[in-house]
Amino acid sequence: MLPFRETSLAIFGPGLLGGSLLLDARELGCRQLRVWARREESLTAVRARGLADFASTDARAVADGADLLVLCVPVGGMKSLAEQIVTASPAPGALVTDVGSVKAAVLAGAGAVCAAAGIPFIGSHPMAGAETAGLEAARRQLYQGAACILTPEPDTAPEALARLEAFWQALGCRTALMDAARHDALVARISHLPHLAAVAATLASFQPDPAMAQFAAGGLRDTTRVASGPPGMWREILLENRSALLPALADLHRTTGELLEILQEADEERLLAVLTTAQQLRATRY
C-alpha cells in the first residue's frame, strides 16, 4: 500500500498543511518530493529546509512524473491548478487529492477537471489545524492522531481509495469515508458553526465596553478563542460551505431566540432543560 520509498509525492502549496506533509514524507523515506508554490520566495524556504528534490513555480513541471499529487492551496485556487496538472504527464496510475476544508466545491471544480482528463481525484480533509500559518508553522507529526475524512464518489476505483487511505494512515490519521455533501454538513456543524458562534459571542460580549474584558476569566477566553482566526481565510471557508452552513446557522439563531424567550419569561423549568441537554450532548464527546 503505497510504500513511501517508491512514491514521487507532489505538494502544491507548501504552507502549514503542505509543509508538514513534506516534513513527514521526508522522514518516511519518500522516493521523491516535488513542490509547487506560487511565489519563488516560498520555494527558497522549502529548498533551504531540504524539503524538495524538485521545486518550481511551474505546476506542469512539478506534476510531471508524480505518483501522488496533493493540492494544499486555498480551495478557490484548486481548479486552476488542476487545469495545469491535467496538461502535464503525471506517472501512470497517478492520483490527485487535496486538503481543503470543504469538499463538494472541490469535487465540482478540481475534481471534475481531473476526472474529465482521466486522472483519478479523491477529496481528503485532514482535520489538523485550520490556520494558514505558512511553512514556518509546519511541523512533523502534525497529522498524528487527526481525523481525515475522504470523500470517494460512486465511480472511485477501490484501489485508488485504498492507496489514499494508506497514505493518510501512514501519517498517523484516523481515516473515515463519507460523501462530499455529508462531509460539508458535518464540518458546518463541528467547525464553521462554532466559529460563527464565537464571532457572535465576541461581538456581543466585547462591543459595549471592550475594557470590561480585563475582568474575564477562562469562560470568555475559550468561548471566543477561534474568533481570533484570520478573517480573510474564514470568509472564504464560510462562503465556500455556505449552502451546508445556512441551515446550521439558522439553528443557532433559532436557539439564541429560544434562550432569549426563556430568560424573558424567567422560565426556570425550560432553562434547566436546555442547560441539561447541552451538558449531556457535550458529554457524548468531551
Place this chain on the structure above:
Amino acid sequence: MLPFRETSLAIFGPGLLGGSLLLDARELGCRQLRVWARREESLTAVRARGLADFASTDARAVADGADLLVLCVPVGGMKSLAEQIVTASPAPGALVTDVGSVKAAVLAGAGAVCAAAGIPFIGSHPMAGAETAGLEAARRQLYQGAACILTPEPDTAPEALARLEAFWQALGCRTALMDAARHDALVARISHLPHLAAVAATLASFQPDPAMAQFAAGGLRDTTRVASGPPGMWREILLENRSALLPALADLHRTTGELLEILQEADEERLLAVLTTAQQLRATRY
C-alpha cells in the same frame, strides 16, 4: 489593615470558594477560623482537614465574636443566613461580605438585612472559578492573581472598604471597585453571555447528529467548553442576573441574525467586516 493574626474569620459554606479561603487563612496565620455548613457531614470534612477552630450548623453560634464574616453559599441562600447572623453577637466593628457572582440581588437581600441591623455589608466577587465543586476541590492560592470586584455603596465606610480590599489583596487578588449595577452588567457580558453562547453552540452543533462530534478538533471543544458546567448552578446564576443579562442576550440574538442575513446574501464585504471586527475586539484582551 486586617492583620490576619488578629482576625476571627467566619466562613459560611465551606465549598470550593469558602474552603479555599480557609486554606489560605490558616496559612496566613488567622487568629481563629469559624465555619458554618448546612450539613454536619460538611463540618466533619472541614474538621478533618484542620480548617476550623469552631464549626457548627448553627449560624448564630458561628457569627458570635467574628470580625469578618464571608457568605460563600449560593446567592439564593444568603438572605436567610444574614437574618440569623444579625441576631448573633459578632465582634465590635465586624464586617460581612460574600463571594456571589451577582451583586444587586445580594445587596438587596443579605446586604439590606445587615444594614438594617447596623452591621456593615460590602459585596465581593472574587473571579476565581465558577464550579461549586465542594471542599474536595478547594486549594491553596485559588485566589492568587484573580480579579476581585468590590461593590461599595454611597454610605459604605471607607475604613470598612479598606479592610476588605486588604483582605482580598492578602489572598493575591487584584481588587476593583464599582457599583453593583455596573458589576452585574459586566459579568452578564463577560461570563453569563459566553455561557449562553456556548450552550447555543452546543445545541446547534451537536443536536442533529451527536456522533459527528467525534471528528471535531479544538474549535468545537473550546467554543462549547463552559456548556458542561452544572445546569442547576447556572440556572440560578442566569436567573439572578436576568435583568442585566437580557440586553446582552438580545445583542447575541441580533448578532446571530445579522450573520445569518450576511450568509444568506453571500455578502463578502460585510462578512469580512464582522470577522475583522471580532478579531480586533478579541485582540484587545487576548
